[in-house]
Amino acid sequence: MQEIRVELAKTLKDKPVDESKLGFGQVFTDYMFVMEYTAGQGWHDPVIKPYGPISISPAAMCLHYGQEVFEGMKAYRADDGRVLLFRPEENFKRLNRSNKRMCIPPIDEELALCSLKKLVDLDRDWIPKAKDSSLYIRPFIIATEGKLGVKSSDSYLFIILLSPSGPYYASGLDPVKIYVESSYVRAVRGGTGEAKTGGNYASALIAQEEAHEQDYAQVLWLDGVERKYIEEVGxxxxxxxxxxEVVTPALNGSILPGITRKSTIELLQSWGQKVSERRISIQEIADAYDAGKLTECFGTGTAAVISPVGELKWQDKVMPIGGGQIGAISQKLYDTLTGIQWGRLDGPAGWSVDIDA
Amino acid sequence: MQEIRVELAKTLKDKPVDESKLGFGQVFTDYMFVMEYTAGQGWHDPVIKPYGPISISPAAMCLHYGQEVFEGMKAYRADDGRVLLFRPEENFKRLNRSNKRMCIPPIDEELALCSLKKLVDLDRDWIPKAKDSSLYIRPFIIATEGKLGVKSSDSYLFIILLSPSGPYYASGLDPVKIYVESSYVRAVRGGTGEAKTGGNYASALIAQEEAHEQDYAQVLWLDGVERKYIEEVGxxxxxxxxxxEVVTPALNGSILPGITRKSTIELLQSWGQKVSERRISIQEIADAYDAGKLTECFGTGTAAVISPVGELKWQDKVMPIGGGQIGAISQKLYDTLTGIQWGRLDGPAGWSVDIDA
Incomplete structure (x- = not known):
């Protein structure tokens, strides 16, 4: 494995005093990891260096043709002082799947994990202590070749940023309101929906802004072909x-394969809870609601962990769910996942990774 | 209108000696235009300054969430020394339509055109003299706010780059081979297909690479819903x-509204040539081919102007078109468009814009 060079900062920044005001992804630590790719040479010169602006060509392909991928994960401070990651290998595996779809050369997953542990270790004092706060980790790769012909780049940067963050939703475990999007489409089979790439997020901004104007937290995306089947929240x-029965849309090529999604399914199965991955139409959800059978709805994601949905709106139909309370299954999942993440509970083998181990 | 400041370079770069080796979008001039946007303040401080790397936050939203748009246009050197732009107002209008879809604040189109003229004037010695060579112009906007929450950025950069370029296809007017893409999808109604934004191009790279492996220049995209109807080449x-009869797919929300496309339709109409914008299935093209009625096929774009297609491949069906020669209509369009662009022919009012006028 390549040696990871460390370039120490001359001075360290002041850490946030009030952890309740961290927000999400707004504050960055003292260091970042950077590795370059050059055609012919491969990935080279991994380095941990002081966090700061990057200098790139204004013609860099990531700025014009969106050749970029990212990941999201967290480091958690356990009560006993250990610093834990949650299934980090899964994130680097997914990063490489995104790379493949976006024609970006694969990274060495072992080197990436090793670099991440070293980076988090160096910045460990930045991991917040407040409840539900953690160190958000953002690995990403951008195409840096400064040419305007449309093709895969010959050079890239792989960077990992760390950001001490509070809960993704300021309201925490309060149920959120979700709006079923009927005009815009996030992704379609044959497209990039299952890759974690910039374009998927850029295309979703307009729907998100329209949802916010109507006081909804997020939109629920339907499939791009029939506009009937539920995909994800973005x-x-x-x-x-x-x-x-717990049901979630089956991975179909246009849905992001979430690691919290996967963990949720595995936990439910381990509890003997019936859980299905299948195609689900929005009409089925409306019918279940009308029949009084829709008892819980929740989102899963690295940032939000488990986020109860308290209201779904589809066209003119408003469906309040759970009477403003988090449901029993959602609560148990939240307690279990966060328990494992913060080291209060033992999870399945390999889920919790101690950065010092 | 805001004053455009000019920051002169201390030294100028050497210009390319051999214009036949320019390629496309690989060489950049001495200057670039840059304007910043800050929430609350709007677009401010337009400046023409020496071309060089830009410094941005590694958390800049364009690097993670693909919030970015661009345009492509050219400056042409006429035989009499005039420097001409081709319908530049159309590009800035389209840039603002892309901005709207991607939640980027609109630019002042008049200021943009004025800035562009000033920039091209300063770099006018970079405009190549060789036949079919021109100064490629790349206006683009990137989201620069350094935060990781998914939302529209609060800050942006609008940049214009200039690149002396040869023909987009090295083979020039030689007919290209195009492959009908059956697996991947570029865009779908409700998505971002009609916006000139990075994600559309990133998602297309994999299909383009597979086409190249089969010795095809580009792929022809079908619609994302039924995968039957022809969209564009990318x-x-x-x-x-x-x-x-000349036919081209009607703009349906997932096709880029090309300015060369629009100009082609307008020219054909002015010649009394029957031209239709409508839905066209790939089966219809195959049937026309079998019936001996498909006499020409060509692409239109700023970079390639008119690019004759000499072969279409759909699944196992290979359809050679025009016997390796450019067709009469394609040739007349090419001669007319390039004639207007290089100032040898008079075009409709307003098509040709002298940067000094």
Whole structure:
């Protein structure tokens, strides 16, 4: 494995005094990890260096043709002082799947994890102590070749940023209101929906802004072909509890394969809870609601963990769910996942990774 | 209108000696135009300054969420020494339409054109003299706010780059081979297909690479819903001549509204040539081919102007068109468009814009 060079900062920044005001992804630590890719040479010169602006060509392909991928994960401070990551190998595996779709050369997943541990270790004093706060980790890759012909770049930067963050939703576990999007489409089979790439997020901004204007937190995306089947929320995957069964849309190529989604399914199965991944139409959800069988709805994601949905709106139909309370299954999932993440509970083997181990 | 400040370079770069080796979008001039946007303040401080790397936050939203748009246009050197732009107002109008879809604040189109003229004037010695060579112009806007929450950025950069360039296809007017893409999808109604934004290009790279491996220049995209109807080529719009009628896919929300496309339709109409914008299935093209009625096929785009298509491949069906020669309509369009662009012919009022006028 390549040696990871460390370039120490001359001075360290002041850490946030009031952790309750961290917000999400707004404050960055003292260091970042950077590795370059050059055609012919491959990925080279991994370095941890002081966090700061990057200098790139104004013709860099990421700025014009969106050749970029990212990941999101967290480091958690356990009560006993350990610093834990949650299934980080899954994130680097997914990063490489995104790379493949976006024609970006694969990274060495072992080197990436090793670099991440070293980076978090150096910045460990930045990991917040407040409840539900953690160190958000943002690995990303951007195309840097400064040429305007449309093609895959010959050079890239792989960077990891760290950001001490509070809960993704300021309202925490309060149920959020979600709006079923009927005009815009996030992704379609054959497109990039299952890759974690910039374009998917850029295309979703307009729908998100329109949802906010109507006082909804996010939109629920339907499939791009028939506009009938539920896909995801954009920042989260979505689950429903119908008549005692947990259901979530099956991965179909246009849905992001969430790691919290996967963990949720695995936990439910380990509890003997019936859980199905299948195609779900929005009409089925409306029918279940009308029949009084839709008892819970929640989103899953690294940023929000488990986010109860308290209201779904589809066209003119408003469907309040759970009476403003978090449901029993959602609560148990939240307690279990966060328990494992913060090291209060033992999870399945390999889920919790101690950066010092 | 805001004053455009000019920051002169201390030294100028050497200009390319051999214009036949320029390629496309690989060499940049001495200057670039830069203007910043800050929420609350709007677009401010337009400046022409020496071309060079830009410094941005590694958390800049364009690097993570693809909030970015661009345009492509050219400056042409006429035989009499005039420097001409081709319908530049159309590009800035389209940039603002892309901005709207991507939640980017609109630019002042008049200021943009004025800035562009001033920039081209300062770099006018960079405009190549070789036949079919021109100064490629790349206006683009990137989201620069350094925060990781998914939302529209609060700050942007609007930049214009200039690049002396040869023909987009090295083979020039030689007919290109195009492959009908059956697996990947570029865009879908409700998505961002009609915006000139990075994600559309990033998602297309993988299909383009697979086409190159099969010795095809580009792919022809079908619609994302039924995968039956022809959309565009990605770098070009597409036209067919069937039984004496020119047809091109109607703009449907997922096709880029090309300015060369629009100009082509307007020219054909002015010649009394029957031309239709409508839905065209790939089956219709195959049927016309089988019936011997498909006499020409060509792409239109700023970079390639008119690019004859000499072969279409759809699944196992290979359809050679025009016997390796450019067709009469394609040739007349090419001669007329390039004639107007280089100032050898008079075009409709307003098509040709002298930067000194």
């Amino acid at each position: 920042a989260m995957n979505i689950f429903f509890v119908i008549d005692g | 770098a070009m719009n597409i036209f067919f001549v069937i039984d004496g």
